[in-house]
Amino acid sequence: MRPFTRIIFSSVLTSMAFQVSAGVELNGELSQGALVRAKVQPGTQVFLNDEAVKVNEFGQFAFGFAREAELEQMLKLVYPDGLTELKPLKLKQRQYKIQQVNGISKKIMKPDPKAQERAAKDSKQVKAARAQFTENDAFNQNFIWPLTGRISGVYGSQRVYNGKPGTPHYGVDVAAKTGTVVVAPADGVISLSVPDMFYSGGTMIIDHGYGVSSSFLHLSKLYVKQGQLVKQGDKVAEVGSTGRSTGPHLDWRVNWYQVRLDPTTVVPSMKSVLAKENAK
The missing domain is CATH 2.60.40 (Immunoglobulin-like)
Incomplete structure (x- = not known):
């Protein structure tokens, strides 16, 4: 029975x-x-x-x-x-910013085959890094912003190019000058550190454990290598405009394995953080 x-x-x-x-x-x-x-x-x-x-x-x-x-x-x-x-x-349903962009050339809409092949290899590396499971309890820390400043791009926003929906933006962008220091938002292990990917340029992923990871894109300089341990607040990289970027900024992303999440759901609002900095 x-x-x-x-x-x-x-x-x-x-x-x-x-x-x-x-x-x-x-x-x-x-x-x-x-x-x-x-x-x-x-x-x-x-x-x-x-x-x-x-x-x-x-x-x-x-x-x-x-x-x-x-x-x-x-x-x-x-x-x-x-x-x-x-x-x-x-769950609470969210509304995302959608922007219509017309008149984009076919060349920009579809990169050449060599570039596409390179981008596919990059994507494979990123997915492998995010798929890792480690018994690191840092995922449970109170995360901090890796950089403070003006938010220039938000999670979930999407552009429609010539009537065709583009890939949504899965990070939060913080505008800053090239060379501005980026710090670790929580403890972790560097699971990826590549200076020049096709789309994301200088790219770093920090594994915080139990499927939670942070990704930094468009970096100009990477201070740490794959396998290196970092603590919250450690200097890990510098802001840049590498890869397919229109200006210097940090694109910060948070994942739970392959699920793309909004980094602002794990940190205090940027407005409150800047207010505290200005009050000092």
Whole structure:
């Protein structure tokens, strides 16, 4: 005879930034594009939409929702005593900035075959770096901005070129002069450090553990190499305009494995950070 499985259903958890429900503590807004850090009783198994989520020995874990994620999600907790609890999650839908751009030449719209081949190799390296799993608990730190200044580009925005939708922007851009220092937003290990990729130019990825990573694009100089350990606040690179960039800025991206997230969901608002800096 198969053992009896006890299953209980919880009330729907919504888009509040910090919630404590029976069995789980969620830190992060439940919305499209958000990274959520969470904690359960140690030994609990966690599943997001029936996909297993890695949990550390302290019961801490992370998960995230894509730009166009379904608004209804399901978190399943299997406690050490065998009790299974289903927790429906209701995400906040986001609106993104869409810009129409016409009159773009075909040459710009479609790079030559050699450039496309190079870009494909770059993409393979990036995906491999983001696919890594490491038992680093830095993902649970309070992240800081790697650079402060004027935000010139936002997550989720998209341009439509000659009527054809382009790839959405999956980072937050901070405008700064070439050579401005970039610091690590949290502890981690450098999982990628390449000075010249086709689209992103100088590119660096920091693995914060449990699938969470930061990517820096268009860098002019990289201070650290792949495999090197960094601490929050360490100087790791300099701002640039390398790759396909129209001006110097830092393009900061956050991922949960291959899920592209909004970095602003893990840091205080830029406005509040700048206000504190100006008050000093």
